[in-house]
Amino acid sequence: MNRIVDKAMAAGLGNQPVAGLVRDADRLAMQEAAARKIEELFDVLMIDHRNDHNTRDTPARVARMYVEELLKGRFSPPPKLTEFDNVENCDQLIVTGPLDVRSTCAHHLMPIAGHAVIGVLPARDGKIIGLSKYDRIVDHFSSRLQIQEEMVKQIERFIVDHTAPRGLAVRVSAVHLCKTHRGVRASRASRMVNTSYYGELAADPQLKAEFLQECAMLERGLG
Structure with missing residues (x-):
């Protein structure tokens, strides 16, 4: 003990x-x-x-x-990443999501529930990781006491450190039960949304706009 x-x-x-x-x-x-x-x-x-x-x-x-x-x-250790050679020199934006987010608020030990969308701008001579690994990365950093702002940065940092993309965007939209079930008792539709950008996705407004458009399309079916 x-x-x-x-x-x-x-x-x-x-x-x-x-x-x-x-x-x-x-x-x-x-x-x-x-x-x-x-x-x-x-x-x-x-x-x-x-x-x-x-x-x-x-x-x-x-x-x-x-x-x-x-x-x-x-x-537990972070997920092992399955890497594939970027044989066709893909250098266009790849977007995956919605990825389930199930976490726990560090302030009141209440659930955080929502989804993430990740946009990757791979390097032409770099690696591409298996698609399911993004789900595992999100789950890994969600499975601890969190505040959403820090969780997004941790997911971003891990992907950048292990895959060295030209650009990256991580967006999380979630309901915080510490807000809906206590205190102000906000509507269950009340969400927090934040996005972190890295590299060319941080610097290029057109790439940002493309990523956000893809987010809107992916999230349209969530209701």
Whole structure:
């Protein structure tokens, strides 16, 4: 238990990866320790998790959910990228999406749900990655405590660092339940949209306009 706490103290920010916490034994110890703390929280909130048939196993379920699902991106390595040679020297804009975004707000531990669209301007002599890898990249950086602005930049930085494109755009549109289910209790249609541009996509207004037009077409069927 102390070893886990020591590692947590050195882990850095809540949306950064934790080096070394990937072994099965570590995951199990984290779940058990977290379950005990959730039991304590239930006691404080006067929720009977010992006798209530609905909440008897909830602390263990919630702990497992955080370690194995909601925060898995912190404890697991990023996805391995399948690279293909750019045989035809493709140098035009490639847009993929909508890609599902399922994350957790770092401020209130409430869900963030939406989608991402990614635009890539590949280098003629560079590499092209497998299409499904963009879904895996988005899922990896979503699976941790996040604020949307930082998540978009993390996705962008990872793709740029590993594929060296001439340009890149990452756009996320999402509903934040910390806004719709508490506080102001905004409409469930209320969304946050932000985009980060890199390279030629940041510098060329026509490329930006083309990317946003493709986003509009991809998102039209979402309702």
